[in-house]
Amino acid sequence: DAKTTQPNSMESNEEEPVHLPCNHSTISGTDYIHWYRQLPSQGPEYVIHGLTSNVNNRMASLAIAEDRKSSTLILHRATLRDAAVYYCILRRPGGSEKLVFGKGTKLTVNP
Amino acid sequence: NAGVMQNPRHLVRRRGQEARLRCSPMKGHSHVYWYRQLPEEGLKFMVYLQKENIIDESGMPKERFSAEFPKEGPSILRIQQVVRGDSAAYFCASSPDTGESYTFGSGTRLTVV
Numbered sequence: 001d002a003k004t005t006q007p008n009s010m011e012s013n014e015e016e017p018v019h020l021p022c023n024h025s026t027i028s029g030t031d032y033i034h035w036y037r038q039l040p041s042q043g044p045e046y047v048i049h050g051l052t053s054n055v056n057n058r059m060a061s062l063a064i065a066e067d068r069k070s071s072t073l074i075l076h077r078a079t080l081r082d083a084a085v086y087y088c089i090l091r092r093p094g095g096s097e098k099l100v101f102g103k104g105t106k107l108t109v110n111p
Numbered sequence: 112n113a114g115v116m117q118n119p120r121h122l123v124r125r126r127g128q129e130a131r132l133r134c135s136p137m138k139g140h141s142h143v144y145w146y147r148q149l150p151e152e153g154l155k156f157m158v159y160l161q162k163e164n165i166i167d168e169s170g171m172p173k174e175r176f177s178a179e180f181p182k183e184g185p186s187i188l189r190i191q192q193v194v195r196g197d198s199a200a201y202f203c204a205s206s207p208d209t210g211e212s213y214t215f216g217s218g219t220r221l222t223v224v
């Protein structure tokens with residue numbers, strides 16, 4: 001599986017935007033970029049995924065660099081409930097079905 | 112539409128006992144995955160199952176651990192002769208098909224005393 005690199009931690013203030021970066025310089029042409037997050041004492045939850053174009057859903061936006069070697073998860077207005085560990089994961093169609101979680105980015109949201 | 116249901120939420124076992132963790136996938140999901148999260152560590156893949164089949168067990172310890180997903184009923188992760196090092200949160204996830212996003216359960220927190 002191609003490797004992703006994320007900062008260990010980030011901090012934000014409530015109601016401000018948050019940009020969570022992910023580097024994946026060895027991404028292949030068919031790898032999808034998936035984001036999951038894990039709130040304290042809970043199981044992970046799916047956030048968003050994309051291939052080449054930027055994606056938006058009710059939870060977040062995903063901005064993918066033109067060369068696909070990096071991406072950014074954008075939370076438009078952080079709330080205290082967004083405090084979690086955010087994981088950036090690559091998945092290849094037809095490859096291993098298992099999600100491989102790295103260490104992720106621990107996001108702290110200050111009131 | 113209930114999500115992935117795991118039970119029990121908390122399980123305490125003495126060393127040497129057996130632990131059985133249950134996971135009912137979301138309705139319509141035929142793919143089940145088990146993950147383990149040790150205290151202050153990341154999520155580690157254990158096993159991937161479809162109905163009556165183990166597809167990938169590359170993350171399962173070679174001894175004492177087994178998993179099944181029968182035709183009827185929940186998926187079971189079984190740990191025999193538990194040791195203190197088995198204390199962890201065990202998460203189950205399901206998906207409707209290959210390549211689809213996972214839905215995770217709330218986990219079972221196993222404590223071995």
